[in-house]
Amino acid sequence: MLPPYRAYSPLIGMRRYFADLLAVLSRRYKLCHITRHLAVYLLDLIMDYYDVHLTELYTISIVCLLLASKFEQREHKVPTLADVNNFSCMYGPNVTITKKKRLEMELLILKRVNWNLCLPTPAHYIDYYLCASVTPTDLHNGWPITFKAEARGLIEKYSHYFLEVSLQDHVFLYFRPSLVAAACMAASRICLAITPSWPITLRMITQYSWEDIAPCVDLMLVTYHKNIRAAMREKEQAMLLQQQQRMESLTFQFPAQVLFPPSPCYYPQAQHQDVPSQFQLPMRDPFAAFRASLQAPQSRSLASGNSSLLPSVSTAQASSEVVPLQTRSIQGSTGTMQVDILEDPSHYLSLVLGSSYFSTYDSGTAGCLENEQSE
Structure with a gap:
């Protein structure tokens, strides 16, 4: 008979942090999911019946993991106290657990559970339920399931995901562990669009009807959809950040004067500094005197069908310039x-x-x- 859970701890808001800490330690030392679930359940019992300080709560959570690993793991898989202290110095608060403190906490936990560590958790039932996760009459989107082994593997992954979801919130402690495991199976089949969601085979194995597991399934699916939306928001923010960085890199590589060159019809004044002065405005007319001489009356000489038309040029001009003629x-x-x-x-x-x-x-x-x- 499991002790009832009351959720009386004043530090219940920190429960999510310590559950994540135990998950990190379990992955670091490659502990099984049953060990992690048992350690979190022992922590919940201590928090529910004892008012402890935050620093002591960190020590209690570590000792709960060590005690659960002693009960569920083989001896060579149990983490040592020295390894845990090194981990706490690197990643956690600077708290060193002595051997004396460890023994005191272990005695406190064992007295609370009456020296009985055979406490069932949802992780103890899930492997048994997975044997009947796929039935011959199951359909996927209205079609028979051809590859049943692949479908069973997907249901197993989803069920372990929902087991982790049940560790994040203390509200699942109000349900029986076997019912939570059954709800994980039903929620997995719903997410994978496998019908019927709760077949007769699972109903007979678990001894739970759909009406029994429906409230727990609803809580799991609500959390699932929240996680999906949060993941989509994070993905969109990451894509926006990448686009912004890409635009900044393009702006840095291609300045504005290169992206927007001046119009071909625009010619800055500095480009015409080498142009001769006679092609600039206002332009000086070098033939004004020559036209004036043509308009004035002049004497012309004609001889033997040949005519020579010469402008009246001053003597100084004639001496300094040679005027080319063409017949x-x-x-x-x-x-x-x-x-x-x-x-x-x-x-x-x-x-x-x-x-x-x-x-x-x-x-x-x-x-x-x-x-x-x-x-």
């Missing part, structure tokens, strides 16, 4: 005549810049032809 043939109504025309690259620039030099030059040439025809 062109002009076809008229009365015959062909040869004309000397000024050859200068700036003459062609006037077409682009819109100067009146070319029109003035044509008018002068037309005037020569008219005088020749009149004569």
Whole structure:
């Protein structure tokens, strides 16, 4: 007969921490799940009947694990006191358990359970129930189960998960251990979409109907869905953090001036420092004096069908500059005549810049032809 659980401990809020601590120690020393469940149950009994300090509660939890491992494990698997003290210095509070303190706590625990450590826990029943976890009439999403061994392995994993869930909350101590194990089986089948959720075989083995285990199954499924939502939130936060880090790395590798280059139509002033001054605005007209000389009346000489058209240039200009000439043939109504025309690259620039030099030059040439025809 198990002692009744009352949940009277003033430190019941710290129960989850010590249950997790015992789970960590069990994984560290590779203890079986039965040992861990028995150690947590011994801790619950001491917390429920004794008002102990927080530091002493840490010592009691370690001693509960050592006592449960002595009862359930083989001798070479039992952790030594020196190993536990080293672990507490590295990961837990700096509490050193002496041999004398260990014996005192072991006597206190054994007196509380009347020297009887054969206390059943849900872990003692789960292996027996797993033998009938999959029946020949089971369906998965309405279809027969072909690979029954794989289905049995999945049910085993889920049932051990729900066993860990039952250790996290003291509310499961109000149910019988055999009923908690049966609820773990039913909750596993529900999560895996195996119908019926509570077959006749499991009902006969456990001696519990669906109405008996339904409240405990509901508590397990509520905790299961809470854990799923918490895991999804953590995953989303991790993905957002990765995206933020990726964007920061891209911003660091590609600065803004590279991602957004200036428009092709924009030319900074510094790019035109090497351009000659005659191509900058306002531009100086080098042929203003030459056009003025063409517009003024000049004397022209004609000889033997050849005409020479020369601008009036000052003596200083003539002496300092050599004006290149090119002979062109002009076809008229009365015959062909040869004309000397000024050859200068700036003459062609006037077409682009819109100067009146070319029109003035044509008018002068037309005037020569008219005088020749009149004569």
